[in-house]
Amino acid sequence: MAPDNHAHDPGNRPGTGSEKRFVFPKWTNRLREASAVAALGGVVYLVVLVAGVFSPQNSAIGYAPEQPVPYSHALHAGELGIDCRYCHVTVETSARANVPPTATCMNCHKTIRTTSPKLELVRKSAETGEPIHWVRVHDLPDFVYFNHAGHVQSGVGCVSCHGRVDRMEVVEQVEPLTMGWCLDCHRDPDPNLRPRDKVTVMDWEPEGDAAALGAQLRTERNISPSVDCATCHR
Amino acid sequence: MSATSHGGGLHALLTEFESPSAFMQACAKVRDAGFRHWDAHSPFPVHGLDDAMGIRGTRLPWLVLASGATGLGVATLMQWWMNAVDYPYVISGKPLFGLPAAVPVMFELTVLFSAFACFFGMWGLNGMPRLHHPLLAHDRFRRASQDRFYIVIEARDPKFDLERTRAFLASLGGSVVDEVRESVEG
Amino acid sequence: MSAYSLEPGSGSPYWRSLQELADTEEYRHLMAHEFPGGIDAPDGMSRRRFLQIMSASIAMTSLAGCRWPVEKIVPYAANTPGLEPGTPVKFATTMEMGPAAMPVLATSYDGRPIKIDGNPGHPLSGGAASVFAQASVLDLYDPDRSQVVRRRTGVFGSESDWASFAAWAQTRSAAGLTGTAILTGATTSPATANLLIQAAARGARLYLHEPVCRTNEMRGLKLAFGTAALVQLDLGQADVIVDIDANCLQDHPAALRNAKAFAAGRRAESGHMNRLYSFESTFSITGGMADHRYPTAARDLGPAVWALAAELVLGQHLELPEGAGVSASQLAAWRGHAAGGPDIAHLAHDLMAHRGRSLLVAGLRQDPEVHALVHVLNAALGNAGHAVSYLPFELPPFASLGELVGDLNAGRVSTLVVLGGNPVYDAPADLEFGKAMARASERIHLGLHEDATGQASSWHLPAAHYLESWGLAQGWDGSLLAVQPLIEPLYAGHTAAEVLSVLVENPPRTAHQLARDTFFALGGGQGPAPAPEADDAFEKRWRAFLHDGFLAGSAQAGTPLALAGTPIAAPAAAGAAGAENLELTFLQDQSVHDGRYADNAWLQEMPDFMTKLTWDNAAVFSPSTAKDLGVVHGDVVELQYKGRSLEVAAYVLPGQARHSVAITLGYGRDDAGRVGRGAGFNAYRLRTSDALHHGDGLRVRKTGRRYDLATTQDHHAIDKVGAAEIQKRVPGLVREGTFEQYVNEPEFVDHLGIHSPPLVSLWKEWEYTGYKWGMAVDLNTCTGCNACVLACQSENNIPVVGKDQVSRGREMSWIRLDRYFLGDADDPRCSQQPVACVQCEMAPCEQVCPVAATTHTREGLNAMVYNRCVGTRYCSNNCPYKVRRFNWYNNFEDLTETQRLVLNPDVTVRARGVMEKCTYCVQRIETARVAARVEGRSIRDGDITTACAQTCPTDAIVFGDLNDKDSRVSKLRELGRSYDLLDYLNIKPRTFYLARLRNPNPAIAGVAAQGGHGGHGDHGGHGEDHGATAGKAHG
């Protein structure tokens, strides 16, 4: 051994015995298992958190804001059986499915339930020309360009995106309206295709082989929905 | 020399060496004496001690190989599925999946998976982390990580006999033979 | 009727209901019946995008935490028959700009005008629109527009209103208008003209002021023919065109028509090409298109025409017609005058060879005598009645601005009415108009802005923008044009005719009434126009007029005129030009014109087609003059001229005439709004009434300071190595040949690019079986006029980033015009090349994007998805054409609510941090696709046109389906001179170019060789020859 260039005084030197050792308690030996479990659990937790809480899918579905006028689709479209296009007239020709002007309401309500307090705002609007401020329910992000006419003309039913509006007292969002959801149908449109004249029929069910009908309609109408980005984003 | 004791049951006996060569010779003797639950502790891996102790090769490399292969597979399938199957888009007019472009990620994931297997596998096989151990409560044993070499024969070894083993250890030429006690707390 | 209002807080002051605007029976009628599409506004406000744009108005209610702000849908209250939500509607109207009335189509989206295009039905437009017309929609929403009537007595100003003014004016004018001076800009409105004449009859004096005026042209016509006239050019009938500083492809009231006809004469595939000679001091787009261009100082342009006349008469024995006003002996002294340049004999010969099919045209800066001589030569060459003809008219009794100043100073004017214009700013400096104006006790100013003149007025009245106005106008071809509003005046503005009506009529009429009544009167009617129900035939005519935007058949055919024989004086001899006696020329600006568009951010940021300068003007020097003076690009120099001086930045521009310094008007406006204030240098401070266009005696002193000029090309000084490389590289990029070469070897372009091994792919290439969109850009007809740049800006919501950002190289324009100079820096050839995303089939940008934000569609579009973009900028780095634009900041942050109204709702407003680029107007493709689906057919050729192609005056851009063998674009692809830019990279761009062809006079040596230059892969030598000089040119 080399000559001393350090003092051999065990009592004073660190790491040789005089200092009391810190001893980890025995339970710390469980750390190994615990950390493995925590790692796995953390992953699961994150997935659940993201999928369950932050996904727009879950924050959007069920959105049913209160409207200024308690208009019931269940009554008008359901019980009374008024066709969608009576109010949403531009749905077949325009990118937008318009919300009807007050005058459309007054077509009937001039004579029906002329004193109902629920219709107070409608009457006032018709009188003053002050429009009714409805709350938008189905709201796509701003960079998405959805065209109602294109879809309706291809035979995609209202129900496919909006659900059974004819059963809704208050309109609510039933589909996630996310990009992934749009893509599902663009990749396989068959289940959502129906004859052109059945587009607004809420309770239409295909007779016979649904898959065959879808495929047939797709071929007939030359429908090949694009999944190119530029189809919806520009 | 008086041993540091925590008052628990006897865990093992240890003996201390200053030089690696004496230590290694002693190890060979312990091995030849047929002990199973014993170990040698040194501040650095002493070359040749594997043989002196009679340790078999570890299966870690196989673990790493398997994991690396998994990484390669995951990378290949992931890239193919994501770009060519799940949402195929035309990029620069190229094929949806092209092997050359996938190579870097395949390589990286192979290495990453292997390294994880290597790292976690090694600690796992070593039974670590294990923060509590009777040896870690032994005062003298501190120098195992600095400048001393120890042979430890555990009490659970079938051939262990306090007196005889103590004598055996003393015969190995170490500077001291000491008891290692189980700690009472925890 | 219903209200149509913003949410929340309906009835925002600047936005009123469309119905109020048209709260007249006939208008409602019109909407319902005449335009089946109707004005649309429907669930309108509701439309989320619109609300999004109006971000300040959004009720920022947050619901379940993760949902974006609640949006409201605000439908009409009443029925709006025929209206469809979110479908844009187009209206024909007319934009007036001085003597030019431009028929346009305005697109309205939910009640707000968002885009201006040319009116394809009218020959003055043919579907094209000038940059000024296209940018005018932005002026409508200028937040710095004057918004209230302001009454100033003494030093105090207070807000007032139109009714108070009208009452005041009616009282005051009841006794007549003696002592009233009315100053107006050039106007073509018959209604305004009638009212002006009435005002004159009641004692008012009329004055005309237009900073960029065609007075010399009118004087020249009077000199030649004894009458004023509208000169009608038909470039299609001219095989040889001599443009004498006229820039007839741009600075002409019928420029779009001229450009279209000129382009038609350049289509080599017809087996025929015209030849253009240009004499000018500063590069214009016409000069850029010329087959032979002679940089000539403005003082030498007159002599040059005389020298040409002498050569024609004495050298080519052209017979001077009767009443020529000039004799052969008079011309003899001019034969061989140096100003004519070396090729004058060849030019004369060429003209003689094309008698009856040639054209000389002089520009507005030329003296009346030059104009007169040009008319004489046109008559002598037999061109009158063919390439040039005349619509004579009587000049209204206007006095000049100088006379007004005299009258003001003499105390003869008590009330001054300024109808538009900004004379305090733009009057010649020697008149000191501001001081003179103060001598009138009442000063009424009507203007879009409360500018210097507005601030000096006692009554300032906000003017109505033409998109808010009713009116009539007259086109350069004599046709009657309609001006109709698309929107209720945002700030209660009024038209000049309404102001005049208040002054001379009791009760005054509204602009709408005035327009109807005048239209009725022009149709031979007496008195006020009948009510809509009263006269069905008139109503039909009126509606057809509004629908078309012009009165069908009202255009007049020009005729030749008889020469008057008045003697034409020869130009006076000028002193020797040199560094101590430079010439200064005042040019109209291609962005702000005479300063009136200084607040238009689109125009400010539009690069000058030649200097590529934005947000500034500059004193333009030729490279050799700059060298003589020791001036370099970006120096601040002091111009000393006629006892006045101005500090201005220097710009060294190749092709500028030697010893001639040019500066454009309209900048340096201290009275402008937030956009224009502080941009550039006020050249009016040097301009005097005796030399409105150019003058000698300029001296230049260096100040030693530097100025940052923001250009979009050659951002920074180009060094020797770079300049040499440019000379080498450009011939492969902007491929050119001569007409002759093309006839002999139609595929000559194929030898001009970089030689490469056969271009094959390592993989199987995608096949495009459906639509395959492509675009052709014909460099042979592209003049570089910037119309496509503005069209794209308007269509695609391209942000304006400001001078600082442009000078950092961050301009956002999706299409740019690459301008290159080749050859001698003092007399270069200029090439223009519009470049936007070429939509490569094997796009280098796509493969490098880590998040697939840019991918290919099955129709071959290189789609850029803003909402997926992370902003690595890798795509832009890897783009060989550098056509991608990155949003370095939030470029829409500072826009006011009104400014946001101009945004096109069909195109995403890009966020900060995302990349963007030309999309081939994919919104139009998708709209056409849905329209085709609704009609159950496929898309036809012509259904889709991109914004740039739509507005191109020369149809240089054609868009269509390359898989359709009959489409226009496919046919162009087949031409021999079509080529791909950077073809050797094998990235298969969808946009292809058609090589430029020059048609030099074979007799003129050198140029012919130069024209064919590069044709045999010999670019190296050329670059070496000219690299050094051109390097300075760029510097």
Add this chain to the structure above:
Amino acid sequence: MKNPQVSQAWDNTRDDPTRPVELILGGNDFTSITEKVSDIVLERKTPRAWYLAFFASAGLTGVLFLMIGWLFIRGVGVWGLNNPVGWAWDITNFVFWVGIGHAGTLISAILFLLRQKWRTSINRFAEAMTIFAVVCAGIFPGIHVGRVWVVYWLFPLPNEQAMWPNFRSPLLWDVFAVGTYMTVSLLFWYTGMVPDLATLRDRARGRVRQAIYGFLALGWRNSHRHWHRYEKAYLLLAGLATPLVLSVHSVVSFDFATSQIPGWHTAIFPPYFVAGAVFSGFAMVGTILIPARKWFGLEQIITKHHLENMNKIILATGSMVGFAYATEFFIAWYSGNPNESFAFINRAFGPYAWAYWTMVTCNVVTPQLFWSKKLRTNLGVMWVMYIFVNIGMWFERFVIIVTSLSRDFLPSSWAYFRPTPVDVLTFVGSFGLFFTLVLLFIRFLPMIAMAEVKTVMPIADAHSGERRSVGDYHGDIPAHVRDGGDR
């Protein structure tokens, strides 16, 4: 300091092929090595210089985060980038730091596989530096994007867009390459440090330190049965890290090499980048090592022989880099591609010629001085040289990135890049972060791999004196003594 007598007498750089080089000088034994290294952390009073340096570095780190904050608030426009030059200092800094991050793993892994014993004195330090450099590097691709809040889209995570990243993009390869490199380097570093952490645990006074180091040491008790697997794992990690370290800069170079731009589109980039990375990495290690060994009295452990070896590598890699520069030029001319040729002429004689010649001078010319033994063993000279190399290598990346972008295909788009103060301060701030981490490491972790150094000391040889006296146990261990335990 207990041993101030470091002198020329301790010079172990003399070449004497007959004797093995003494790697540890001063007659140190296991005890003294242990003390020297662990006392820096445990016993010695923190020098005032450390505090000064730390607060200076931390201040710069603060500047870095301020600049990043400003960048996030305003947008990428706060940098001097423009349209053709979409990347400049951001990616230059990234490549610069990644390059520096190559020395550590190279020393640990490649020199380990090559059985270069001298590596043990410097490998811990170099590895730490690797990690800190990669941390600095990792910042830049993260912040350079326009929308930093969606940068997670670069990872293949399921999302409501139902989209995946584009695996053809070299940037995505970067994500995987740098991510893997960072991870593996960290594992490697930590693995190597565990025995030394155990040493610190065993020498620490006070419960807190014992507990902390004890926790970090994972309960390491120097068992040879552990050492056995540990060594195998270390060997495997070294084997994995070797191709990895070569791949990282290759992949980084793909960002350029696989793209279209003249000056980027170059097949030579991968080896050229790797050589440059090693070059710059060693220079940065040296830059810090020279003052550190002096201040902490480690001259006996990090000897001149170590430094000289590093300098030889610097000379070799610097010459490789110079060769690459020459090759680039040759190929640009030989390819006959005019745009490619111009890119290189432009580099050397265009507006960025000043940057190019700075690079050539620092990277190629000055390192040639290391041919002289006198110069390459002179501490002052080598330190200056390291600084030169650091500067030169930053400029290399700048030249490659900016000159190529500023003048590509269409002359109409040519432009010149000028940095803004934010560019400069961000870069300077990244040094702050780097040195902060280095200082923390020096202060709290063992900066020399004690266990590894002990293995290369002559006294560690268990066979010394009595060669093979214990017998040969190669495969002939009787079954009854064979370890039956867990392998």
